[in-house]
Amino acid sequence: MLIIGEKINSSIASVAGAIERQDKEFIQGLAVAQAKAGADVIDVNAGAFLEREGELLPWLVEIVQEAVALPLCIDSPSPQALQRALAVCRRKAIVNSISLERDRYESILPLVKASGAAVMALCMDDRGIPATAAERLAVARRLVGRLSDDGLKPADIYVDVMAQPIGTDGQAGRVALDTVAAVRSALPGVHISCGLSNVSFGLPRRRLLNQAFAVAMATAGMDTMFIDPLDERMMALLSAAKALLGVDEYCGGYLGAYRAGRLG
Amino acid sequence: MLIIGEKINSSIASVAGAIERQDKEFIQGLAVAQAKAGADVIDVNAGAFLEREGELLPWLVEIVQEAVALPLCIDSPSPQALQRALAVCRRKAIVNSISLERDRYESILPLVKASGAAVMALCMDDRGIPATAAERLAVARRLVGRLSDDGLKPADIYVDVMAQPIGTDGQAGRVALDTVAAVRSALPGVHISCGLSNVSFGLPRRRLLNQAFAVAMATAGMDTMFIDPLDERMMALLSAAKALLGVDEYCGGYLGAYRAGRLG
Numbered sequence: 001m002l003i004i005g006e007k008i009n010s011s012i013a014s015v016a017g018a019i020e021r022q023d024k025e026f027i028q029g030l031a032v033a034q035a036k037a038g039a040d041v042i043d044v045n046a047g048a049f050l051e052r053e054g055e056l057l058p059w060l061v062e063i064v065q066e067a068v069a070l071p072l073c074i075d076s077p078s079p080q081a082l083q084r085a086l087a088v089c090r091r092k093a094i095v096n097s098i099s100l101e102r103d104r105y106e107s108i109l110p111l112v113k114a115s116g117a118a119v120m121a122l123c124m125d126d127r128g129i130p131a132t133a134a135e136r137l138a139v140a141r142r143l144v145g146r147l148s149d150d151g152l153k154p155a156d157i158y159v160d161v162m163a164q165p166i167g168t169d170g171q172a173g174r175v176a177l178d179t180v181a182a183v184r185s186a187l188p189g190v191h192i193s194c195g196l197s198n199v200s201f202g203l204p205r206r207r208l209l210n211q212a213f214a215v216a217m218a219t220a221g222m223d224t225m226f227i228d229p230l231d232e233r234m235m236a237l238l239s240a241a242k243a244l245l246g247v248d249e250y251c252g253g254y255l256g257a258y259r260a261g262r263l264g
Numbered sequence: 265m266l267i268i269g270e271k272i273n274s275s276i277a278s279v280a281g282a283i284e285r286q287d288k289e290f291i292q293g294l295a296v297a298q299a300k301a302g303a304d305v306i307d308v309n310a311g312a313f314l315e316r317e318g319e320l321l322p323w324l325v326e327i328v329q330e331a332v333a334l335p336l337c338i339d340s341p342s343p344q345a346l347q348r349a350l351a352v353c354r355r356k357a358i359v360n361s362i363s364l365e366r367d368r369y370e371s372i373l374p375l376v377k378a379s380g381a382a383v384m385a386l387c388m389d390d391r392g393i394p395a396t397a398a399e400r401l402a403v404a405r406r407l408v409g410r411l412s413d414d415g416l417k418p419a420d421i422y423v424d425v426m427a428q429p430i431g432t433d434g435q436a437g438r439v440a441l442d443t444v445a446a447v448r449s450a451l452p453g454v455h456i457s458c459g460l461s462n463v464s465f466g467l468p469r470r471r472l473l474n475q476a477f478a479v480a481m482a483t484a485g486m487d488t489m490f491i492d493p494l495d496e497r498m499m500a501l502l503s504a505a506k507a508l509l510g511v512d513e514y515c516g517g518y519l520g521a522y523r524a525g526r527l528g
Contacts, residue, residue: 166507166508166510166515167515170507170510170512170513170514170515171510173507173508173509173510174508174509174510177483177508177509199508203507203515203518203519204519204522204527205500205504205522205527205528208500208501208504208527208528209504209507209508209518211501211504212479212501212504212505212508213504213508215476215479215480215483215501216479216480216482216483216505216508216509218480219441219479219480219483219484220483236469236472237472237475237476237479240469240472240473240475240476240477241476241480243430243434243437243467243473244430244437244438244441244463244473244476244477244480245437245438245441245480246430246434246435246437246438248434249434250434251430251431251434251467254467254473255467255468258468258469263468263469263472264469264472
C-alpha cells in the first residue's frame with residue numbers, strides 16, 4: 001500500500017499563504033511531517049496560482065526534495081507547469097494527471113515519456129466522468145491500453161477511479177468501490193488510486209467518512225492512498241486494514257506501529 | 265445493516281459476576297445501554313456456567329425482554345438451555361447457532377423449527393472450520409441447502425463465516441472477507457454475519473482492528489454486525505460505511521447520527 005501525502009496543496013488556505021510568501025520552512029515542515037507520519041510519496045500542487053504556477057510548482061519541487069528523500073507526485077493540469085517542475089525533479093515522479101480527454105492526453109503524455117515518470121490516469125474522457133462502474137472500467141481499459149501502446153508499463157500507471165461526493169449522489173461511494181473492484185479484476189498489473197476525500201465533500205465529520213472510505217477502498221482493491229498522513233486515526237486504521245487484508249506478514253507492520261505509539 | 269449487541273456474554277468477567285449473583289439491574293442496564301446505542305438485537309449468553317446454563321439462560325431472556333423491546337439472539341451450544349430459553353422468549357429469536365456438525369444440526373434444528381426462530385448457521389462441519397473461502401462457501405451451500413429443505417426461509421438464515429484470529433494466521437482476515445464476498449454472490453437471499461472480534465484475538469488495540477474489520481466486512485457484503493454497540497467509534501464508522509456503501513438514502517442516517525452527537 002502506497003501512501004501519497006496530500007497536504008502540500010494550494011487549495012488549502014494556509015498552504016497557499018505559505019507558497020505566496022515563499023515560506024520555505026513551512027512547506028518543508030509539511031513535507032517532513034508527512035514523511036515522518038508514514039507517507040511514501042509527497043504530492044505538490046500550486047494550481048491555485050494559475051499563471052504563476054509555472055514558477056511556483058518547480059519551486060515547490062526543489063524545496064520539498066531538499067527536505068525529504070521521497071519521490072514526488074507532481075499535481076497540475078498545466079503542461080507548462082509540469083514541464084518546468086519535472087525538469088528540476090531529481091527522483092522518478094508520478095505525474096498527476098492524464099486522462100482520455102484528447103488535449104490533455106496529447107499534451108501530458110510527451111512529458112511523462114520524456115521524464116520517465118509514472119502517471120495518474122483519470123477515468124474520464126471528453127464526455128466527462130462516466131456515471132457507472134462499468135463505464136468507468138471501459139474508460140480505464142482504453143486509457144491503460146493507450147498508455148501501454150505508448151510505452152508505459154502497467155506498474156507505472158495509477159488508475160484514478162474518480163470518487164465523487166456522496167452528499168450529492170448517494171451511490172457515488174458504491175460506484176467508486178465497484179470501479180476499484182472491476183479495475184482490480186480486469187487490469188491486474190496497474191495501481192489504483194483516487195482523491196479519497198472528494199467523497200465526503202459537503203458533509204459533516206469529513207475525516208470519519210474519509211477514514212471509513214479508505215478502509216472500504218483498500219478492501220475493494222485500491223493500493224494507493226491519496227490521504228492526509230497527519231490524520232493519526234486514518235493511519236492507524238490503514239495499518240489495521242493491511243493486517244486484516246493479509247498484506248502485512250505476521251502483522252509486523254501493525255505491531256511495529258503499536259510499539260511506536262502510532263495506533264492511538 | 266443489523267446490529268447485534270454482544271455485551272451480555274458470560275465470557276466477560278463483569279457480566280459473569282452479574283449473572284452469578286443474579287444482578288438483574290446490571291444486566292438490564294447493559295441491555296438498555298446497547299439499545300440506546302443503536303443495537304437492533306441483543307445477544308444473551310450464559311455458556312460459562314455449564315450445568316447451570318439451563319437455568320440462567322432463560323433468566324437472562326426474561327429480564328432482558330422485560331427491559332428492552334428488541335428481539336434476542338440466544339447464544340448457546342446446549343439444546344437443553346436453548347429449549348428452556350426459547351420457551352420463555354416472547355419475540356422471534358435468532359438461535360445462535362447451528363452448523364453442519366451432525367449432532368449439533370440434529371439437536372438444534374427441531375428447536376429452531378418449533379419456535380419459529382431464525383438461526384445463525386456456522387460455516388463448519390464435523391471436520392472443523394475449512395481453511396479456504398472456497399471450502400467455507402461449499403459448507404455454507406450445503407448448510408443453507410439443508411436448512412431450506414427443512415423449511416427455513418433464506419431471510420431467516422444468518423451465515424457465520426467464522427472469522428479466525430489474524431495473530432495466529434495472517435490470512436485469516438482475507439479468508440473471512442473472501443468468504444463473505446463468495447456467500448453474498450452465491451447465496452443472495454441469506455444474511456451474513458460473524459463473531460467479528462475473534463479476528464483481533466491476541467493482538468494489541470483490538471478495538472481498532474475490530475473497527476477496521478467491521479468496515480471491511482461491510483464492504484465485502486456482510487450485513488449483520490455482531491459487535492459492541494457501546495464502542496462509539498465503531499458505531500460512527502459503521503454509520504459512515506452505510507452512507508459510503510449506498511445503503512443510507514440521502515445520507516439520512518449519517519446526518520441524523522451527526523445531529524444526535526453520535527459521530528464523535
